[in-house]
Amino acid sequence: MRRREILKQAAALEKGFDKEQLKAMDRDGDGQVHKNEFVYFMLVSSEKTTMEYIKRMEDLFDQLDKDNSGYLDEADLLYKIERSNKKLGETKVETRTQFVRDADLV
Numbered sequence: 001m002r003r004r005e006i007l008k009q010a011a012a013l014e015k016g017f018d019k020e021q022l023k024a025m026d027r028d029g030d031g032q033v034h035k036n037e038f039v040y041f042m043l044v045s046s047e048k049t050t051m052e053y054i055k056r057m058e059d060l061f062d063q064l065d066k067d068n069s070g071y072l073d074e075a076d077l078l079y080k081i082e083r084s085n086k087k088l089g090e091t092k093v094e095t096r097t098q099f100v101r102d103a104d105l106v
């Protein structure tokens, strides 16, 4: 998209959004435009980023969210620690698990 088109789109967006634009923003198709969907749309339409890059970041999030809760939290951290423990061997597992308990992460 060229600068002229971007400025034209920005001017149009300032006036508000029509039904088609709202539909384009609604990535998950739940009929509502959430804040992140709005931000993605604005970033992509102003060429600050691409949908491909956003998709890559979403995939990275999914990889980090080991328990598929939709959030990154201590459980994901523990999963990562336990996985690295398996690589280090049984003795280290006990030590690290105790460390995690002591740190109130469980």
Ligand SMILES: [Ca+2]
Binding pocket: 025, 026, 027, 028, 029, 030, 031, 032, 033, 034, 037
């Ligand atoms: Ca939505």
